Amino acid sequence: MLSRPALALAAAALVAACASTPQTAGFYGAPSFDAPAWSNLSRIELTQNYQFEQSTLPGISGGILAASSSARADQHDAANTLPGRRASRIQNVDPEENADILRYRASTEVPDGWRADGESLVHLESGLSCPSEISIPSEGQLFVLDQILRFDAAGRDVACSMRSATQNAVVTVYASYWPDVTAEEHAAAAAAAIYQSYTVEESLPVSVARLGPADDSDADAELYTGLEEPIAGGFSVGNVNGAPYKTSFWVVKTHDWHVKVRATYPKDDVLSELVASLYFSMSHLAVRAKNLSAPTAPGVEV
Secondary structure, three states: OOOOOOOOOOOOOOOOOOOOOOOOOOOOOOOOOOOOOOOOOOHHHHHHHOEEEEEOOOOEEOOEEOOOOOHHHHHHHHOOOOOOOHHHHHHOOOOOOOOEEEEOOOOOOOOOOEEEEOOEEEEOOOOOEEEOEEEEHHHOEEEEEEEEEEOOOOOOEEEEEEEEOOOOOEEEEEEEEOOOOOHHHHHHHHHHHHHHHOOOOEEEOEEEEEOOOOOOOOOOHHHHOOOOOOEEEEEEEEEEOOEEEEEEEEEEEEOOEEEEEEEEEEOOOHHHHHHHHHHHHHHHHHHHHHHHHOOOOOOOOO
16 A cells, blocks of 8 residues: 655755756666655756756647657557547546556555555556655645556556646656657657647647766766657647646657656646656656666567
8 A cells, every 4th residue: 555645756866956057966776756855846946956958849740740650659649639628638648448547546556567666656567656746845736646557458558647736737657668669650649649639729849857967976877878869849739728738748768668758737837847857757767777677578569
């Protein structure tokens, strides 16, 4: 069983909270999301302590990323095509009939294929870590783990969904073992699905967190050497309940695993975008670290 105190998603090491210029933060040992280092950081302090860059989706032509798409990659984002009122689309997760859903609550037992690690659930196959909460009290922001999803029988295509306490933003992270699908194909499918699900007004830049070793002597330098480049982009999708909204995604492929984050939030909600970006980068490192030390055995692909 897992309890759910207000702990924040965080790296195990964080540079000083009052840094005057953006810096990078690194992990020591396996990436961890249990330390409460974010708890007292404001939005401004997050930007001071982590390095963010703006990224725009490459090759946009006629609203579709200029790359071939994958039917399997589409399965995730078909889940974002929600029925009913447009406002319901901010929920971001509505899986197909062949997906298993576990609604997470404080008394939820650890699902098959996962293990408890402090206040997080860790997916055994990929190394993906899903915290029970992401809390930034100084900004009044709280994301709660709401759903664990499995899209395949083998348990190599999974996701967890974080819902804001005010229900105005959703962040969903995916880990999928797709050796023969490129990151570009996955991004193309994600972009195409967004255009199918929303009335997209324009393509927008999105924040990408850049994490690296804390110093030159960091024992985890191998984790960052040859670190894969993500593909990320955002989209203006009109008004939800009278407020302009943005939906964004971040995708990367590492050791045959695809790590993706989809986030839908008010267009002016900079904090939710920063949280989603950091969550993506930390998830990328967590999956990469696990597979550097214990690669996933080939032969079972979803």
